Amino acid sequence: MARFREEVVAAMGDGEKHTRRPFERMHRIHEAIAEGRLPNCSSLAKELEVTPKTVQRDITFMRDSFRLPLVYDKKRHGFYYEGEVDDFPDFEIGAEEIAAMFLARTAADAIRGTELADKMRAAFGRLCRSMSERVELNWADLDEAFSRKVPQLPAREVKLFGELAEAVVKRLEVSFHYRKLGADRAEARRVHPLHLGEVDGGWYLIGHDEDRGALRTFALPRITRLKVSGRRFDPPADFDGREYLRRSFGVWTVAGDDSLTLVQVKLSDYAARLARERRWHPTQEVRELNAKGTKVEVCFEAGSLEEVVRWVLSFGSKAQVVGPPELKRMVKEEVKLMGG
Structure with a gap:
């Protein structure tokens, strides 16, 4: 689990002027409690320049989400830790969550300006708002760490x-x-x-x-x-x-023909390495032909061969068609036409 320290979204609806973000507020609350000062909502609200209601919400979040052993002492009118707390915990977010949030955002960027993009952005916004007082993803930091080459539509x-x-x-x-x-x-x-x-x-x-x-x-x-x-x-x-x-290698299909053809192509050198790193087709299987991994056979099922021809030719001499015979013929004819 990757640790990712986040700022928490400022609480909305209390009417006060927020001078600190919630994550900073909770750090200040933690420090006051850890020092044994027995603070309560009123004293903390005055110190943090927020309402007691906001402080109570922060404390509830610290107890329920961060699992901090917070207890209120009714006799001394203050909060203390019932148990040892080494440090204020970082907000934990897994690699899968970070990737999913980032890809969802870039997906909306790819179709920006459309009604669908507006709906996606609104749904994404509702998801983020549902995490209010939880976490605010710093998109600038994510953009520096990740990128996705998205085709820009005219x-x-x-x-x-x-x-x-x-x-x-x-x-x-x-x-x-x-x-x-x-x-x-x-x-x-x-x-x-x-x-x-x-x-x-x-x-x-x-x-x-x-x-x-x-x-x-x-x-x-x-x-x-x-x-x-x-x-x-x-x-x-x-x-x-x-x-x-x-059914197709790309988008081409044969109208009215649901049959699939087994494609077998041997790839060598850099093409063999690419075959182990990339998935060109959902049914793709790669079989290594030597111990070094410099020769492999790629197999998949396709319903149309036109785009398979283009794919084979992209590897030049590093590709050799094993089957079907029709693909061999199509590649040979194309190479012949290319030679003039």
């Missing part, structure tokens, strides 16, 4: 993302124009939006194309003239967005 795509996200959540039919890769012009689409997913830094919408009667995947940058209708729809009971993406 302003148009940010607005588009927010509108699509709301349509997905509320199950509202949408219409837009979409230009496929290699197409000369955009085509009108009428879609039931089912899922938004981020793959390799790009956002994609998975939806049921009503005119084509099948699931389709749409890249947000190629969506224009979006309109969200008031018509609600019921999503397919058996649809699972994560499972749909799982």
Whole structure:
């Protein structure tokens, strides 16, 4: 458990002018009690320039959350420690909690400017306020310690993302124009939006194309003239967005084909090291082929091979396709075309 000394959020609603943060107040209360001064709420309130109610709340928190053996002596009208207390405890927060809070914050930053981001920020704010008089995370300190490279969406795509996200959540039919890769012009689409997913830094919408009667995947940058209708729809009971993406190496899938193909690729040198450090696919397995770990075989199941070809070519001579034969053929053809 990592120790992380935090400032506690100033108590609100008492009406007094707070001159000290709660964590500092509690330190002062601890010192007065540890010195045997037998302070009470009234004397501490005067010293700390707060109300007796605030002091009582601090003492209750110290006793219940920090497990300090605080006892009030009715005869002498003051607090004392019933037991040995070496020092005032630091607020403990685990590595998992720090990571979760930080990633939640950066997730909201990635889609800032959208209605969804505003809702996420409000929910995050309620979570933090529920910890009032508990802890105030010092975001400046966290930003110095951690960073996350988040793709920054252009302003148009940010607005588009927010509108699509709301349509997905509320199950509202949408219409837009979409230009496929290699197409000369955009085509009108009428879609039931089912899922938004981020793959390799790009956002994609998975939806049921009503005119084509099948699931389709749409890249947000190629969506224009979006309109969200008031018509609600019921999503397919058996649809699972994560499972749909799982069938492909990236986002490409073969319409109407639910079959999966076992991909086997040998990687060597730096590519082998990367394979042990990264997970490119949910079904990925890595088998070491030599004692040094400089040769491995990567296996996973994919429903479409187009993006697997791109992945294999990214390693150049450090990659060798074992199977399937179709992937071998596709890679060879691409290398041949690259050579002119």
